[in-house]
Amino acid sequence: MALDTSRAQIVLQSWLDANAKQLNNFILGIYGVGDDSRPTHLGTCFLVNGISDRYLITAGHVLNNKSEMSLKLLTPTGFCDLDEPFFRSVVRNGNPSTDIIDIAFLPLSNNLLHKLKNLEGLALDCLNSVPDTNSGHILAAAGLPSTKNEPDHRLRHIQVQPYLISGAAKLCPNALKDFGFSDSTHLFIHHSKRHGFFSDGTRTNSPKLIGMSGGPVLYLGSDAQLSAPKIEYGKIRVVGVLIEQHKNYSVLIGSKVGDLPNVFLRLETPKV
Structure with a gap:
């Protein structure tokens, strides 16, 4: 059974306590x-x-x-x-x-x-696939959302702190399969509640997610791991690239990155 969105917010705040400093480095x-x-x-x-x-x-x-x-x-x-x-x-x-x-x-x-x-x-080995099935996992999308004001670096209106919104992973809604989305190539994050966290752990209502496209989709853990009395977080794991939001289905959509390390390795291998 997939974890609910409320639980996902609690897990995200705990995850940030362990990993916040690293986010601004990538x-x-x-x-x-x-x-x-x-x-x-x-x-x-x-x-x-x-x-x-x-x-x-x-x-x-x-x-x-x-x-x-x-x-x-x-x-x-x-x-x-x-x-x-x-x-x-x-x-x-x-x-x-x-x-x-x-x-x-x-x-x-x-x-x-x-x-x-x-x-x-x-590190390259931080690009991973979600283990087993999408069901029963918590994911988080991270990125720099657009600010309400027209960005002006001199006035410091530019968002420089990553914002994260988390939710339980879900299977591809049937209606989205007609557009070419699938569980084999994409991730779907349920996010019915409109709030998340900045990377310093500050909770906030969700800004417009415009500007977050291209950010990493992070794997926070499985149902079993996150239900344990004490949660142990390892290194950051990126499992997707955020590409779209579908409000009708309350989902964020990410493309899976499990094969990207192989793409990069092919590029870096000298041609004989």
């Missing part, structure tokens, strides 16, 4: 700057360490139709230019406009490596 904002020179919040990305390269991962649609903007990363210390193109699909010969997986990634250039050298990032 979750970043993506902004676009147009002719007015003002940064516009586009989405979230996160930093992963491969064997020999480092990668930024986000949702592909965050980058759609942004060719007239210059992209910037928002790090804990401010903005830096993001001037390299992302791989727009992890699907072989995939078309970004029809790719339901919707994951994009960027191997960092030497320039970006230098700019992000103070961020730890996530």
